[in-house]
Amino acid sequence: MRPITCIILPTYNEVENIRWVVRAIFAQSEKIDSHDLHILVVDDDSPDGTHEEVRRMMGKYTNLHLITGEKKGLGEAYKRGMAYAISQFHPDLIFEMDADRQHDPEFIPIFNYLATHGFSLVIGSRFAPGGSTPNFSLRRKAISLLGNWMIRFLGGIPRIHDCTSGFRCIKASLIPRCNLSFLSTRGYSFQSSLLCELLRNGAKVIEVPIIFPDRIYGESKLSFKDQIEFLFNLAKIRFRQSEEFVKYCIVGVSGILVNLGMYITLTRLLYLPPPLSSPIAIETSIISNFFLNHLWTFNGRHNAKGLFKKITNFHIVAGIAGLSNYSVFILLINYIGLYDIIANLTGIALGTLINYFCNSLWTWRRIRADGPAN
Numbered sequence: 001m002r003p004i005t006c007i008i009l010p011t012y013n014e015v016e017n018i019r020w021v022v023r024a025i026f027a028q029s030e031k032i033d034s035h036d037l038h039i040l041v042v043d044d045d046s047p048d049g050t051h052e053e054v055r056r057m058m059g060k061y062t063n064l065h066l067i068t069g070e071k072k073g074l075g076e077a078y079k080r081g082m083a084y085a086i087s088q089f090h091p092d093l094i095f096e097m098d099a100d101r102q103h104d105p106e107f108i109p110i111f112n113y114l115a116t117h118g119f120s121l122v123i124g125s126r127f128a129p130g131g132s133t134p135n136f137s138l139r140r141k142a143i144s145l146l147g148n149w150m151i152r153f154l155g156g157i158p159r160i161h162d163c164t165s166g167f168r169c170i171k172a173s174l175i176p177r178c179n180l181s182f183l184s185t186r187g188y189s190f191q192s193s194l195l196c197e198l199l200r201n202g203a204k205v206i207e208v209p210i211i212f213p214d215r216i217y218g219e220s221k222l223s224f225k226d227q228i229e230f231l232f233n234l235a236k237i238r239f240r241q242s243e244e245f246v247k248y249c250i251v252g253v254s255g256i257l258v259n260l261g262m263y264i265t266l267t268r269l270l271y272l273p274p275p276l277s278s279p280i281a282i283e284t285s286i287i288s289n290f291f292l293n294h295l296w297t298f299n300g301r302h303n304a305k306g307l308f309k310k311i312t313n314f315h316i317v318a319g320i321a322g323l324s325n326y327s328v329f330i331l332l333i334n335y336i337g338l339y340d341i342i343a344n345l346t347g348i349a350l351g352t353l354i355n356y357f358c359n360s361l362w363t364w365r366r367i368r369a370d371g372p373a374n
């Protein structure tokens with residue numbers, strides 16, 4: 001049996017388009033010999049009878065599937081669709097695609113090929129060199145470009161040109177790694193937050209330029225509310241990008257308290273000498289920091305390293321960061337004559353950054369969906 005590619009088509013009042021889209025997608029099957037194509041239509045009980053039309057076609061196309069539900073926004077439809085597709089078909093690849101004929105099905109074989117040859121996320125990009133939106137009004141183009149620019153720079157993904165595209169092919173194994181419940185419910189916000197989440201989880205991405213024409217039939221569902229949610233979502237994405245660093249700093253502060261508590265216990269209650277108590281207190285705080293980071297800060301990161309290797313790396317990083325902290329401190333008081341408290345704070349800031357980046361990029365390094373990176 002060949003692996004499955006599942007194309008998710010969210011629909012709301014697409015009765016005039018759905019028949020054409022389904023037929024055009026299945027016409028691409030013969031150009032793909034590596035995968036079996038399935039379509040999952042996620043219709044939110046469209047009043048125009050889109051789902052009845054899909055049901056009629058299901059008699060002819062055995063790989064056509066349908067789920068229906070209450071209308072809660074495009075993002076919610078995708079979340080439901082992805083969860084259903086993964087549990088029912090165990091697909092290798094999942095496509096996101098609009099059902100309004102604005103995404104050209106001719107691209108499906110190319111995306112499918114790229115997603116099995118080195119990339120885990122293929123984006124049909126309107127704004128990459130070669131892509132275009134020939135019928136966009138100046139206003140729509142300006143909103144789209146501004147929105148994309150904000151996501152690129154606030155979301156820390158400047159190299160992606162089209163962050164809100166709804167035409168993508170995703171390695172299905174990446175999706176369970178993403179926190180879908182965190183993602184927004186509406187269209188553009190959902191697409192941009194899913195993209196950031198996929199990249200956070202190690203997606204290897206390529207953009208393929210596409211031409212995005214205007215709708216011929218039916219109406220756009222993009223509303224003013226979508227634009228408002230988009231702005232709120234930017235703040236959420238920004239926080240999400242720094243979330244690990246904030247958690248790491250909180251753990252660092254807890255480490256100081258653990259160190260101090262242990263030192264006081266050893267010297268004041270157990271009467272151990274300070275030269276012996278200090279290293280025990282330091283080691284206790286390193287171990288407690290390690291487990292808090294393991295279970296909280298970097299929880300959910302997929303990484304092939306065993307616990308022992310991680311603990312060893314964490315100690316090495318603590319040593320390097322401690323040494324850097326101390327060297328900067330000595331340098332600043334001896335050669336620059338800085339006030340010792342300021343010199344110490346500078347050393348701590350540098351040590352914290354070294355500590356965070358080494359542990360994030362080495363100890364708990366993420367693996368890509370297309371293979372281990374350890």
Ligand SMILES: Nc1nc2c(ncn2[C@@H]2O[C@H](COP(=O)(O)OP(=O)(O)OP(=O)(O)O)[C@@H](O)[C@H]2O)c(=O)[nH]1
Nearest residue numbers: 010011012042044073074077098099100220221222
């Ligand atoms: N199930 C479901 N599908 C939706 C919902 N909103 C939009 N869609 C579908 O999502 C796809 C994209 O919606 P459009 O309204 O065309 O949005 P767009 O293509 O980003 O914007 P335009 O360029 O203005 O058309 C279409 O297939 C819609 O039918 C929804 O709330 N639920």
Ligand SMILES: [Mg+2]
Nearest residue numbers: 098100102215
């Ligand atoms: Mg559309």
